[in-house]
Structure formats: C-alpha cells, structure tokens
Amino acid sequence: MSEKIKILIVEDEMIIAANISLQLNELGYEVTGIVPRGEEALMHIKSETPDILLLDINLKGSLDGIETALEMQKTHDIPVIYLTANADEAHFNRAKETHPYAFVAKPFKKLDLQRAIELTVSQVGFKNENNSNSKTKEDEAFILNDCIFVRHLNSMVKVNIKDILYIEAERNYCRIFTSNKEYLLVMTLKEMDKKLPSKPFLRVHRSYIINISQITEIATTHIVIGRKAIPISKPLKKELLKRLQTI
Structure with a gap:
C-alpha cells in the first residue's frame, strides 16, 4: 500500500x-x-x-x-x-x-x-508514480559528462552541455532550452538536477536549472539567459557568485 x-x-x-x-x-x-x-x-x-x-x-x-x-x-x-x-x-x-x-x-x-x-x-x-513511467524516463535521456542524448520524435538526439541555456520544470516534465531548439523530457527537474554534471549547472529556483556559462545579466532578483529573465533567491545568488569565480 x-x-x-x-x-x-x-x-x-x-x-x-x-x-x-x-x-x-x-x-x-x-x-x-x-x-x-x-x-x-x-x-x-x-x-x-x-x-x-x-x-x-x-x-x-x-x-x-x-x-x-x-x-x-x-x-x-x-x-x-x-x-x-x-x-x-x-x-x-x-x-x-x-x-x-x-x-x-x-x-x-x-x-x-x-x-x-x-x-x-x-x-x-x-x-x-508507476514503474512503467520510470522506465519511460530511462528511455527519454542519457546524460553524459559533455552531452545529453534526448528522445526527439523517433530518434535520440545529441545535445551538447555547452549549448544548453537553461532547463525549466513543467509539471512532471522538464524542458531543455538551447539557443535554437527545445526538448521536452519525461523527467522531473529534481531528477534532472541529480543526474546533471555539477560544474556548469546550478538550480536557482524550484522551476529552473541554469547553465552558468550562458548568463548574460545578473540583477537583484533575477538573472538573464537568452533574453529569458529567471528568478533567483538571495542565498542562491550568493552561491552563483561563488561559482562564477571558479569558472
């Protein structure tokens, strides 16, 4: 039960x-x-x-x-x-x-x-969540050190880590945004956060993981990546500034 x-x-x-x-x-x-x-x-x-x-x-x-x-x-x-x-x-x-x-x-x-x-x-x-859903998630994405293979239509497509702008939660799914495409995965943002390599990525909000190297602006309450304003809390902003010093 x-x-x-x-x-x-x-x-x-x-x-x-x-x-x-x-x-x-x-x-x-x-x-x-x-x-x-x-x-x-x-x-x-x-x-x-x-x-x-x-x-x-x-x-x-x-x-x-x-x-x-x-x-x-x-x-x-x-x-x-x-x-x-x-x-x-x-x-x-x-x-x-x-x-x-x-x-x-x-x-x-x-x-x-x-x-x-x-x-x-x-x-x-x-x-x-049922077991069949978990199996689908395994089929949806393979996350390696420098790239992610995601299911797109009937094939697996390679997305380079460096090309990812940010990842946004969408209920039980998450959406990967690059400069010219987006991919929907059957995977929660929390699961994605656990699997992603930690170096370029940081979860800055319950709904967003960002690629630190893609930031174009840091404001008081948000950051900007690819014209997208993404909210960030004060504690996570401090963590972000620390991480930027190590890049």
Missing part, C-alpha cells in the same frame, strides 16, 4: 482549518499539522516536511501566505495550493510568482478542495 499524501494546513481561522482537516482525513490524506502563522509553518516544515502546503493567502502576522511560500521555496520544493477569499488582480499576480499548483476560493466546497489536491498530486507524481 502506498503512503498517504501529507498535507500541512496554514490557516488563521481555526474553525475553517479544523473543517479542512476533517475533510482531508475523510478523503484519505494525512494532515501533518494546522498552524495559523507563516512563521510557524516554516518551523513545522523543517521538522516534518509535508508533500503539499495548503496555504491561506491572507495570513495575519509578519508574513502573509505569499511571503511564506517565497521563504519556504528558498529551502524546500513543496507544491503550494492557495486558499483565498481575496482573488483581486494584485494578490493573484503576486501569488503567480510562487508558481502555485492551484487556487481554491473561499467559501469552497469539499469537491473544490478534493479536485485541487488531486490535480496537484497528478502533476507532481509523488509516491504514486
């Missing part, structure tokens, strides 16, 4: 939080905790990492839900589902920067919550 999906509820209205917890238990998920503040959520994640973060946008305290997600993403790659009673444009645009997997508008029905979680689980894969 596969393990239950673990969900942390971050909601400052405790009656709503308790009701969500009850619904999640009925749906077969495991609730790792209910916390009312973003700061408490970050502490909880350090001790017991959930599979999904169910996060109210309008939290009281020093961190709202979006700020909590941004802080979490500096150290963890946990899918976020936002709960919100305020779906205005400003909140939505801020929330998009954290790449959430779903929004659930309050007041919501049990089915709304269930569908949002099921969509997230299907996108991420978690512990329920």
